[in-house]
Amino acid sequence: MLSERSTRSAAIRRCALSGALGLALLGAGVPAARAGTQPDLSRFYQQKITWGRCQGDGMPRDLQCGKITVPLDYAHPTAGILDLALARYRATGDKRGSVVLNFGGPGGPGVPQLAEGGKDFMGLTNGYDVVTFDPRGVGRSSPVSCGEGEDDALAATAGEDGLADPRAALEQLRRAAAACVRHSGPVLRHIGTVNAARDLDVMRAALGVKKLNYLGFSYGTRLGAVYAAEFPHKVGRMALDGVDTLTEPLTEQGIAGAQGQQVALEDFVDWCVQDIACPLGRDARSGREQVVKLIRSMDEDPVPSDFGKPFTGQDLVTAIAQALYSTKLWPSLERALAELVEDGDPSGVLGFTSGGFAPPVRRTAGDHPGGGQGNSGLTDAEDVPLDNLPAALMAINCADDPDRPSAERITADLDRLRAAYEQASPVFGRFRLTQVLMCYGRPKGTDFVRERVKDLGSARMLLVGTRGDPATPYRWTVETAARLGSSAVVLDNRGDGHTGYASSKCVHRKVDDFLLYGTLPPSGSSCGEDEED
16 A cells, blocks of 8 residues: 555554566566576575564563564675564464564564554464564664655645646655665665565575465555465465555555545544544534644644654644544544644654654664665664654555656646545645655666466465555455455455454454464455454
């Protein structure tokens, strides 16, 4: 999906490749450096993980941390390496292997999310070590950053006059993309879901299992599907919740996302105005207008923050978007908005933009984590850049998308796109359009996801779609299932919110039954809203 970071039940709701990546040998599951040859990856596949107690404030005592080493470039594995951060809860029952979790994003680090929300997955420890990881370019795994580039990109489209001069805006976006290169180091050229899936297979081998058992949320469903396409005979039990699209271009994803978030915002405002303490007033229509006015006002006159960077209206849009993924976060959003409106204090809403796991660190150009030529160890948690999440999100999405329209094409289409996005959402439309345009100036992405992830010959997998999902529309579940073929089994969650595992006891039970015992529900079966049996 274009933009998602789930924060639900702590873990689940917290929440881009060059042409060489198209050379993946699907049968063998490894890329070819050149025609007729295969790179030697044996040293990566033969490694063992050394586990130890996780270090850092707030880390649960029973959570163990480790790392694996992967090649920076699978086509040239001697050109550099990356370390990926891992964490696990050990199996408490009869261990039958491991299940690997990805919480989505793209750009969300798995280790802090499992640390905070591990209780949601304790049932799986009846048979598995429950494992997660920070993907390449994310969290402690050589995190990417754009430094001031993120500010430049947002400034290119901010305010009522944003994009009035399309060519000037595109040049600013090109400079922003160049800033991402300067701040991120060599990992940026090798980021994306195709390489992340290869990392997953190295992880599978290091965990000592023949087949990958996997639970992915939102973007994590894209990663799971790509893994199944690259390594169909290595798929064990795979559950995908909040299913991402494999075919829609970023422009269409952005409109769908803006529409879903606008509906969720309106639902929040309807709920908020029933409370006498609601900072948006007591009338829903007026409350929605208040949100738009507040964003415009803060874009014109940002609010000072403790991080040194003023808090803008578009920062507020980001915060609201994250808080809308779960109704459980609505009371916290109401309080945070009250602090902002009544006291000018953005600290509450800032918590949603950082997700509680991205320390406020800014880097100077060239000072990227890991340094060197891709020989990168784990980054210290306190050195993860503040903008790692949005920087990684855009890098991965852009690397997964092959469309790079020219400046002339963008300029010709811009008025139509602006109108479509504004119609989809007066609050989130501009922000979503900016995300789409931020691929301008970056290398063309791979067409692997769009062209080759289909008609899988893998073991059967469970796809969960939620009818009221504001981020991944239910139709994406149906469309992706049809594309994946007979391997896909669909579970229809007739509830609201982004993904179903943490909010629906029915979904939770059916996913656990599949992962633990291999029991699949009939395809097309459903979990009713608030259904527990």
